[in-house]
Amino acid sequence: MTEIQSLARGLKILDLLGQASDGISITELAETLKVDKGSASRLVSTLARYGYAEKDEVTRRYHLGPQVVGLSRSVLTRLPLREAAKSYLRQLMERTGECAHLAVPAQGKVLYIDQVESPATLRVNAEVGTMNPLHCTALGKALLAFGDVEIPGTLERFTPRTIKSKRTLQGHLEEIRRIGYAVDDEEFDPGVRCIAVPIFDFRDKVIGAIGISGPSTRITPERLPQLAVMVVEIGKALSERMTFTR
Amino acid sequence: MTEIQSLARGLKILDLLGQASDGISITELAETLKVDKGSASRLVSTLARYGYAEKDEVTRRYHLGPQVVGLSRSVLTRLPLREAAKSYLRQLMERTGECAHLAVPAQGKVLYIDQVESPATLRVNAEVGTMNPLHCTALGKALLAFGDVEIPGTLERFTPRTIKSKRTLQGHLEEIRRIGYAVDDEEFDPGVRCIAVPIFDFRDKVIGAIGISGPSTRITPERLPQLAVMVVEIGKALSERMTFTR
DNA sequence: AGTCATAGTTGGGCATTATACAACGTCATT
DNA sequence: AATGACGTTGTATAATGCCCAACTATGACT
Numbered sequence: 001m002t003e004i005q006s007l008a009r010g011l012k013i014l015d016l017l018g019q020a021s022d023g024i025s026i027t028e029l030a031e032t033l034k035v036d037k038g039s040a041s042r043l044v045s046t047l048a049r050y051g052y053a054e055k056d057e058v059t060r061r062y063h064l065g066p067q068v069v070g071l072s073r074s075v076l077t078r079l080p081l082r083e084a085a086k087s088y089l090r091q092l093m094e095r096t097g098e099c100a101h102l103a104v105p106a107q108g109k110v111l112y113i114d115q116v117e118s119p120a121t122l123r124v125n126a127e128v129g130t131m132n133p134l135h136c137t138a139l140g141k142a143l144l145a146f147g148d149v150e151i152p153g154t155l156e157r158f159t160p161r162t163i164k165s166k167r168t169l170q171g172h173l174e175e176i177r178r179i180g181y182a183v184d185d186e187e188f189d190p191g192v193r194c195i196a197v198p199i200f201d202f203r204d205k206v207i208g209a210i211g212i213s214g215p216s217t218r219i220t221p222e223r224l225p226q227l228a229v230m231v232v233e234i235g236k237a238l239s240e241r242m243t244f245t246r
Numbered sequence: 247m248t249e250i251q252s253l254a255r256g257l258k259i260l261d262l263l264g265q266a267s268d269g270i271s272i273t274e275l276a277e278t279l280k281v282d283k284g285s286a287s288r289l290v291s292t293l294a295r296y297g298y299a300e301k302d303e304v305t306r307r308y309h310l311g312p313q314v315v316g317l318s319r320s321v322l323t324r325l326p327l328r329e330a331a332k333s334y335l336r337q338l339m340e341r342t343g344e345c346a347h348l349a350v351p352a353q354g355k356v357l358y359i360d361q362v363e364s365p366a367t368l369r370v371n372a373e374v375g376t377m378n379p380l381h382c383t384a385l386g387k388a389l390l391a392f393g394d395v396e397i398p399g400t401l402e403r404f405t406p407r408t409i410k411s412k413r414t415l416q417g418h419l420e421e422i423r424r425i426g427y428a429v430d431d432e433e434f435d436p437g438v439r440c441i442a443v444p445i446f447d448f449r450d451k452v453i454g455a456i457g458i459s460g461p462s463t464r465i466t467p468e469r470l471p472q473l474a475v476m477v478v479e480i481g482k483a484l485s486e487r488m489t490f491t492r
Numbered sequence: 493a494g495t496c497a498t499a500g501t502t503g504g505g506c507a508t509t510a511t512a513c514a515a516c517g518t519c520a521t522t
Numbered sequence: 523a524a525t526g527a528c529g530t531t532g533t534a535t536a537a538t539g540c541c542c543a544a545c546t547a548t549g550a551c552t
Binding site for chain 1: 258265288292293312315320321357373375
Binding site for chain 2: 527528529530531532537538539
């Protein structure tokens, strides 16, 4: 017994509450988790007592509570990478004209922890806290290619270009390692191309990735190489910076 | 038995992890929560398995995991108030030249859910996710005066000006109701003054508060009334907006 | 309005689960 | 090399949380 059942159930409920935008009812929770209604009721009310869940008295559905926002702040402000990356993100945005993103691996996904928005009207936003799949995003593939992140079991398809074969992906990652940067060529969002590179710390361990995202009309195959040079360059600078942090 | 013990303990651990900036060891956790080391170990490893905690293999101390960042996003994007308030916050900042903040009540505190920073070099930042006390902040007092938020049991002192008597606070809130806005006159941060008003929804229920914060040197007693007029005005507009939301 | 149906909460017996205690392994420090 | 501190793991026990069921509240439909 190395996993505490009721805590695990509570955490699963938090996950579910996070996914459902319009709240979840007790019965839905009970069904999804395959637990008794009574148990579900007690679990959520415990979550609610500590501010992690909130009950809408009208609809009797539960939402995530505000407590988690407070928690997330402590996570973000603690990350040395985030602080260090601020100016590099800004540079990247200014030099490329596209939104720049910073991400770390989390739970088999890529988690966006910072963003500098481009002033362009048409731009690709990714709010802090967004979690996207690894296999079809530039940031994710940078992590896969250079880090010790596992390739997910199933590769979900999002667009016609999404790589769905593990074999193909392996070869693709090989190529990424060779050229030094990862490209997402409309593999997640149609009409969106991204370029990303990994960030290393003092042990040459991959701790995150940095990159840009923009509409395919601006990040054209012709412009891509020169944009990639900038991303690589700034990524290298940030990695060097992280080498001497702490 | 309406509270699930082990879940509650897990949540308390999350709180502790959120407060400690440099991680917590198992023994510290066990002592603080007055549980066995073994239990603490199992609880945290469950948290870790689901991404809510993270173990620093070097120091063997635990941090909050990245998972909570993902959760917080769903909270923030769900709040209709936050979306609606964006442009009002910006207006407020532009017209007053000070940082504008948006907050909601949470767990007997005031939780900052959005901010528009002023371009001034000297400015009062409050990052999203910050939780401050109710009785000594303008936003908090606005919530207390107009909302159904309880006055906390103990009124902690932060500066010489902090109101620490419940009676005095009651009268002060009365005054706030009369004039329509709340002021924090260096009651939380020395050298910082704030002005805030409550935001009402379609039922005339207080759902949050909006306000500005700045150095006392700029928000002087002389300028205060005219600044307050702007805050009141924009607050009224936002409340009206929220009346027709949904 | 009255009845029915659905959903959420509460109570109690019981088995599973989490706990406390202790031993072990690991690492750092002297 | 030895000691000490810390985290993890094993195990018996009893307390905890689970299941089932009854109860309550709320809303729908006639």
